[in-house]
Amino acid sequence: MKKIRWGIVGPGVIAHKFAEAIKNTDCAVLVGVASRDCERANEFAKEYAIPTVFETYEKMAASDNIDAVYVSTVHTQHYPVAKMFLESKKHVLCEKPMCINSDLAKDLSETARKHGVFLMEAMWTACLPSVRALLDDINDGAIGEIRALSADFCYDIEKSEDPKLFEKKMAGGSLLDVGVYCIHFASLVLGEPVECSAVSDIVDGVDYHTVMNFKYKNGAIATLSSAIKAEKPYSAYVYGTNGYIYVPNFYKADRYEIRYKDGKVLTKEFPYGENGFEFEITEACRCIAENCNESLLVPLDSTVRVLEQMDRVRKHIGLSFE
Numbered sequence: 001m002k003k004i005r006w007g008i009v010g011p012g013v014i015a016h017k018f019a020e021a022i023k024n025t026d027c028a029v030l031v032g033v034a035s036r037d038c039e040r041a042n043e044f045a046k047e048y049a050i051p052t053v054f055e056t057y058e059k060m061a062a063s064d065n066i067d068a069v070y071v072s073t074v075h076t077q078h079y080p081v082a083k084m085f086l087e088s089k090k091h092v093l094c095e096k097p098m099c100i101n102s103d104l105a106k107d108l109s110e111t112a113r114k115h116g117v118f119l120m121e122a123m124w125t126a127c128l129p130s131v132r133a134l135l136d137d138i139n140d141g142a143i144g145e146i147r148a149l150s151a152d153f154c155y156d157i158e159k160s161e162d163p164k165l166f167e168k169k170m171a172g173g174s175l176l177d178v179g180v181y182c183i184h185f186a187s188l189v190l191g192e193p194v195e196c197s198a199v200s201d202i203v204d205g206v207d208y209h210t211v212m213n214f215k216y217k218n219g220a221i222a223t224l225s226s227a228i229k230a231e232k233p234y235s236a237y238v239y240g241t242n243g244y245i246y247v248p249n250f251y252k253a254d255r256y257e258i259r260y261k262d263g264k265v266l267t268k269e270f271p272y273g274e275n276g277f278e279f280e281i282t283e284a285c286r287c288i289a290e291n292c293n294e295s296l297l298v299p300l301d302s303t304v305r306v307l308e309q310m311d312r313v314r315k316h317i318g319l320s321f322e
Contacts (some may be wrong), residue, residue, distance in 0.1 A: 004091075004285045007032035007066040009057055009081055010073035011044035014095060018070050019048045021277035027285035034060040057081060061088035068288060070122070071095060074164055075171040076321070079104040082119070086111045091118040093284045097180045100171045100321050102307035109300040118288050120280075120295050121303040123184055127279035130253040130270040132297075134238075134245065135188060137268075142258055143240030146220050151185050151236040151250055153178040154209070154227035165228050168205030171321045175200075175210050175310060179226030181251040182236075183313075184306050186214060186222040189238055192305055193222070200317035201229075212313055252276050 004027060008015050011033050022028050034054035035041035041053045054060040060069065061084055068091035071082050079099045082092050086108065098121040099105040112119035125131055138146065154174070157165065165172040186193075193214035200210040209227040216222070225232065236250035243260040247253050254272040259265050273279065280298075287295050294300045314320065 003029045004288050005031045005067045007060050007069045009034050009069050009071045011035050015072040017275050017277050021274050024274045024278050025281050028281055032066055061085050075100055075176055089115055089117055091288050093120050093122050095122045097176050098303050102304050102311050105304045105307045113293055120298050123298050124277055124280040125251050126298050127283045134256055144242035146240050148239040149186050149222040151182040152225045152232045153181050153234055154230050154232035156231040157228050166206055173207035174226035174228045175207050182224035183309050187306055190216045190220055196312045198313045198316040207319055
């Protein structure tokens with residue numbers, strides 16, 4: 001397969017993980033980086049031996065040497081930046097959440113389809129071998145009928161460590177930053193909820209800690225939590241009528257345990273790569289090479305539905321980014 005030529009838009013912390021992972025794939029090559037901060041872009045390019053630094057996003061979008069871009073800007077810039085590249089007929093892998101609300105995500109999806117280019121939210125969890133195997137086990141009835149699910153992605157950080165997370169104008173807070181992982185995981189297992197409720201600790205327009213309850217058509221209930229000012233294990237549990245599945249570090253899982261009612265425990269372990277991003281990069285490259293507009297692992301409609309759930313949560317807790 002011909003290597004897809006990638007550019008990074010926004011060389012922040014998460015972009016380093018992408019740049020490290022792309023070196024471990026045989027389908028992609030990193031050829032450009034773009035930033036509004038030229039010094040930062042030059043330092044990033046030097047660190048990863050990237051041949052071209054673009055002074056503006058527009059120059060990268062116009063380049064014939066770029067096939068696809070990884071958008072890793074701040075949340076509020078995902079939509080306008082991704083849309084510009086899609087309209088320039090560049091394939092786009094956009095960091096989560098793809099947009100700050102579902103209406104913008106719908107528009108991006110329509111734009112990608114209109115221009116015949118690939119678009120995927122960089123929900124790397126869905127591409128991990130462990131998660132694909134876990135879903136297969138659940139669908140095969142390993143723990144019977146699913147009755148409940150819990151997932152927590154909560155950490156305690158100081159404002160000085162990541163100021164944008166504490167800025168309302170940048171759509172900061174826990175829900176968009178890490179709550180999206182919890183909701184996405186629940187959606188993979190249980191689908192779309194029929195009921196939603198939530199409570200949150202909101203400070204200066206930013207949710208420090210949010211707890212969500214979703215109920216599904218089969219009666220199952222998911223309890224999910226996200227936080228930037230409360231530390232919890234990054235664990236998920238899926239409870240069935242015949243036992244339960246424990247997933248440590250569920251958002252970057254490389255193993256899980258099936259714990260049966262009779263006391264038997266089956267542990268499954270999976271390859272992880274350098275940092276796990278290799279799997280989403282490989283999936284994106286495969287889709288692009290096969291002229292697909294979207295991935296079956298992270299479908300655009302699924303991304304929109306998760307954002308719709310997040311919109312409902314924000315309505316419950318009174319959180320607005322406008």
